[in-house]
Amino acid sequence: MEKAIKIAGLTKIYKNGRGISDLNLDVDQGDIFGFLGPNGAGKTTAMKMMAGLIKPDCGDVKIFGASVLDNYVVAMKDVGCIIETAESYPYLTANENLKLYARFYPGVDQNRIDECLEITGLIKYKNEKSEKFSLGMKQRLGVAAAILSKPKLLILDEPLNGLDVEGMLDMRALIKRLAQEDGTTFFISSHLIHDVELTCTRIGVVYGGKLVNVEYTKNILSDYASLENYFVSEVDRNGRV
Ligand SMILES: Nc1ncnc2c1ncn2[C@@H]1O[C@H](COP(=O)(O)OP(=O)(O)OP(=O)(O)O)[C@@H](O)[C@H]1O
Numbered sequence: 001m002e003k004a005i006k007i008a009g010l011t012k013i014y015k016n017g018r019g020i021s022d023l024n025l026d027v028d029q030g031d032i033f034g035f036l037g038p039n040g041a042g043k044t045t046a047m048k049m050m051a052g053l054i055k056p057d058c059g060d061v062k063i064f065g066a067s068v069l070d071n072y073v074v075a076m077k078d079v080g081c082i083i084e085t086a087e088s089y090p091y092l093t094a095n096e097n098l099k100l101y102a103r104f105y106p107g108v109d110q111n112r113i114d115e116c117l118e119i120t121g122l123i124k125y126k127n128e129k130s131e132k133f134s135l136g137m138k139q140r141l142g143v144a145a146a147i148l149s150k151p152k153l154l155i156l157d158e159p160l161n162g163l164d165v166e167g168m169l170d171m172r173a174l175i176k177r178l179a180q181e182d183g184t185t186f187f188i189s190s191h192l193i194h195d196v197e198l199t200c201t202r203i204g205v206v207y208g209g210k211l212v213n214v215e216y217t218k219n220i221l222s223d224y225a226s227l228e229n230y231f232v233s234e235v236d237r238n239g240r241v
Pocket of ligand 1: 038
């Protein structure tokens with residue numbers, strides 16, 4: 001089967017010498033891939049290149065076989081993403097925000113919008129302006145917008161940011177449900193070890209601008225007491241920065 005994501009030699013170093021270098025990584029269809037690393041490890045930089053928001057110094061990203069650099073429109077056809085913060089129009093209601101996004105997708109009607117509001121737990125706030133939303137509610141609205149067109153791949157940067165415990169449980173359940181029921185592939189960044197352990201089927205550890213290892217969660221947990229133990233041992237093995 002075609003890889004959902006194929007990253008080869010992807011590098012972006014900022015003028016201050018930080019960033020991410022020589023990232024090589026394949027993500028299979030159906031994976032819930034966790035991109036785990038501390039603040040500043042280079043996760044957002046990598047994801048911005050994957051979504052075509054910044055240009056790499058070198059390397060390429062292919063999504064379902066299409067290059068983000070050479071064939072952007074085709075590569076992004078079946079992708080939904082939230083990078084950094086989920087933006088919305090503050091003076092529009094949740095429903096109006098989604099209607100605006102829906103115009104990009106011919107197949108998305110009011111039924112699908114309601115379904116996405118329902119899935120993300122926002123249906124009761126459907127007619128409230130997003131300026132009145134908490135961070136977690138804005139995050140949910142971002143997810144609702146990202147899933148409108150039923151993308152085959154969702155790229156989510158820190159999707160649990162700003163969510164309370166219940167919100168985290170909901171979001172985790174939502175990710176698993178979409179993966180199981182619709183076969184959606186996920187690429188999720190997080191610095192929350194416990195969350196990645198509970199959510200992701202495969203994990204790549206990034207540290208100091210490098211991918212230090214990639215392994216299936218079940219293999220990690222059969223060899224280590226917890227993902228945290230694995231993470232610490234991988235970081236030590238590669239030399240702390
Ligand atoms: N526009 C920029 N110019 C210069 N340096 C940058 C820029 N953006 C990010 N960096 C630096 O590159 C490194 C990687 O940043 P990045 O945002 O990719 O990390 P991250 O893993 O997403 O971290 P976080 O979990 O805090 O979001 C950091 O040291 C950061 O300071």
